[in-house]
Amino acid sequence: MPWTKRILYLSVVVLAIVLIFFTINPNTKRDVVYETISASGRIEGRTTELTANSPGKVIELRRDEGESVRQGETLAILNDAAIRAKLDMAAQQLAALEKQLQAANTYLEILTDQVDLEIKQAKASVNVAEAKLQTARAAFTVAEKESQRVKKLEQQQYASEQMKDTAILQTEVRESSIREAEAAVLQTQAQLALAKLGRKRIDAKRAERDALSMQSAQAESSMRELKALIDDWNIQSPLNGTILTRSIELGEQVRPGMPLFTLMDLQRVTLKVFIPETQIGQLTLNQEAEVLIDAYPDRRFPARVKQIAQQAEFTPKNVETREERVKLVFAVELAILDNKDNLLKPGMPADALIVVQAPVNPL
Known part of the structure; x- marks a missing residue:
């Protein structure tokens, strides 16, 4: 529809609405008449591009262009034999490592108890040997004192x-016992030192376990x-x-x-x-509006003013006449409130009637 004819058509529609309104409601106050600002544009919307997160082959397509979908609904399914093989191999490797780790923990626990017991026993042996040495x-x-006493008595001819x-x-025997006890102490101390070396074995096994x-x-x-990649196939x-x-095909x-x-x-x-x-001053945010499209001439879609540009610009090039293109205009975005039937789609040309109030003389 040419630009001038569209404006004329919208003006006739608005006038008819006003006349019908006052015919049906003769008691309505007529000191304020609802007027509209008409404009044309195209339906827009925010698109979301769904991209692949992991490689794979399309093995199933469940939805196609133009179909409505719900959040979380599966649209397509991918598959990749190489990734599944890697997952199986990783699962086997993990199972083997977990068995080794369990065995290492068990051995480390047994070794720790064994070394602690050996150290405890070695310490006890050292204590016994040291006690025997003291005895x-x-x-x-x-014995030495007794020998000295007998020696004096013998000199006095009393012994x-x-x-x-x-x-x-007796003195020589006791001295020999000391040497034996000292040797026993040294031996038990060596056994204790050897038992304590077991802690280094524990440290080594603990390092292996940690690895x-x-x-x-x-x-x-x-x-x-790998599981995340597979989850992304859905x-x-x-x-x-x-x-x-x-954008994809089966296979x-x-x-x-x-x-x-x-x-x-x-x-x-x-x-x-x-x-x-010249008209932008009549608009404010949340003003009511109606949207009309040629495909559904009997439908009116409610809308509100969502955004008003802060700076003027020249009319976009897609406007038909040069006279219109050289005018300064403000971009206005209308939020369409009801599109539950999904009739309005991006790219559709549409007309808007933005409702404004202007005081006029009573009819």
Whole structure:
């Protein structure tokens, strides 16, 4: 429809609405008449491009262009034999590492208990040996004193030669016991030192266990990454909307970042129009409006002023006449409030009637 004819058509429609309104409501106050500003534009909307996160082959297509979808609904399914093989291998590797880790933990626990017991027993042996050494030294001291006493008595002829020899023999025996006890102490101390070396074995086994634990964690991380790739094969809609374009075919091999679907929430479409600077002062945010399209001449879609540009611009080039293009206009975005039947789609030409109030003389 040419631009001038469209404006004329809208003006006739508005006048008819006003006449019908006052015919039906003769008691209505006539000191304020609702007027409208008419403008034309195209339906717009925010699109969401759904891309592939992981490589795969399209093995199933469940939705096509023009179909309405719900958030979380599966649109397509991908598959990749190589990734599944990697996942199976990673699962086997993780299972083997977990078994090794379990065995390492069990061995480390047993080794720790064993070393602790050996150290405890070695310490007890050292204590016994040291106690025997103290006893031997005490006995030697007694024997030596007895030998000195008998020696003096023998010099005074109060003790026989036999008594002196016996005392000397006892001293030698006690001295020999000391040497044996000292050797036992040294031996038990060596056994204790050897038992304490078991702690280094524990440290070595603990390091091996920690290395296995790290390998297991890495294998588990690899599995999670592979599972995430597989989860991404289930291509789901991120919103309630309509599929505008489908960019893939059944059997096609896709790569990460490749576009799959373009979606739009048709419940949130807008109409962008351009208002002359002479009329922009009559508009405010949230003003009521109606949207009309040629495809549905009997339908009126309610709307509100959502956004008003702060700076003027020249009329866009898609306006038909040069006279209109050289005018300064302000871009105005109308939010369409009801598109539940998804009749309004991006790119459709549409007309807008923005309701304004202007005081006029009573009829």
